[in-house]
Amino acid sequence: MPYDDRVRLGVQLQPQHAPYPAIRDAVLRLEDLGADLVFNWDHFFPLHGDRDGLHFEAWTMLGAWAEQTERIEFGxxxxxxxxxxxxxxxDMARTIDHISAKGGQAGRFVFGTGAGWFERDYDEYGYEFGTRGSRLNALGAALPRIEARWAKLNPAPTRRIPVLIGGKGEQKTLRLVAxxxxxxxxFVAPDELAHKLEVLRRWCDEVGRDVSEITVSNELDRHGVDLDHADALYDAGVRLFTIxxxxxxxxxxxxxxxxxxxDERNG
Structure with a gap:
């Protein structure tokens, strides 16, 4: 079974150009509205607007979200x-998973990850930028270590933490997804999804996995409600939509x- 076969809506609260109380309030508002997931992003500087504007670190924020929310998943x-x-x-993911477990329920953390791309983060914080290929290779080496560490930690995570991987590269990224x-x-367009999913299916076959176990996620238009676009993504297999x-x-x-x-799609 996939992670979740219902239509679900995730909202990325971009942690830039806002004081933290505004972010805290927005998370609570999203939970009250009934959003399924809330995300931030993992950067150290704004990605648009004033490039030296207000900005906050991602993982520290996730710990606060884990404590302040009751229902919504997050990552x-x-x-x-x-x-x-x-x-x-x-270890960070396991700890946040436990912080978010409330009322006898399992944790709500979703481990979204990728290889990285924003060169300014690397340069200003002293990380080696390398190449796209070297960063993807590093991600490929990290994921088995993360899974192995989850199996060793005491206490263990409260559930099998869902892993989300972003990207569309056919030779490395989709193999890691599989x-x-x-x-x-x-961000693949509806008319490209069939091809990408066929590539993903082939990688799943190679690693002995059913592609239907993987939930397909995509971005909705940030600048309006384009229902035709959303319907086309749905018809192509997308079930998690983000704005x-x-x-x-x-x-x-x-x-x-x-x-x-x-809600209309879910009947």
Whole structure:
């Protein structure tokens, strides 16, 4: 079975250009509205607007979200593998998983990860940028270590932590998705998805896995409600849809409209 076969809506609260109380408030508003997941991103500087504007670190924030929320799942879209030792990532994820477990229920953390790409982060924080290939190779080496560390930790995670991998590269990324992911996230257009899913199916066959076990995730239009685009993604197999919301005001009106569409799709 896939991670979840219902239509679900995730919202990426971009942790830039806003004081933290605005982010805290937006997370609570999203949970109250009924969003399924809330994400941040793993960068050290804003990606647009004032490049030296307000910005906060991702994983520290996730610990706060784990404590302040009760129902919503959450994670980073996506973690940059380069910034932290693989075993440390596993331990951080397990700890946040436990913090988020409330009322006898399992934790709600989703481990979204990728190879990294934002060169300024690397340069200013002293990480080796390398090449796209070397960063993907590092991600490929880290994922088995993360899984092995989860199996050793005491206490263990409260559940099998879902792994989301972002990207669309056919030779490396989709192979990693086939081997390790519960969710595949990309920006692939509806008319490209059939081909990408066929590549993913071939990689799944090679590693002895059924491609139907992997939930397909994609980005909705951030600048309006394009129902035809969303319907085309759904018809192509997407079940987790994400939208981005920028600070400082975090206007959630588009979220309400997409939640109505989600509920209609789920009957």
């Amino acid at each position: 980073t879209l996506v973690n940059c593998n380069s910034y932290r030792n693989a075993d440390l990532q596993a 081997k390790h992911a519960d969710i595949w996230h990309s 981005g919301v920028d600070g400082p005001d975090y206007d959630l009106a588009p979220v309400r409209r997409w939640l109505a569409w989600r």
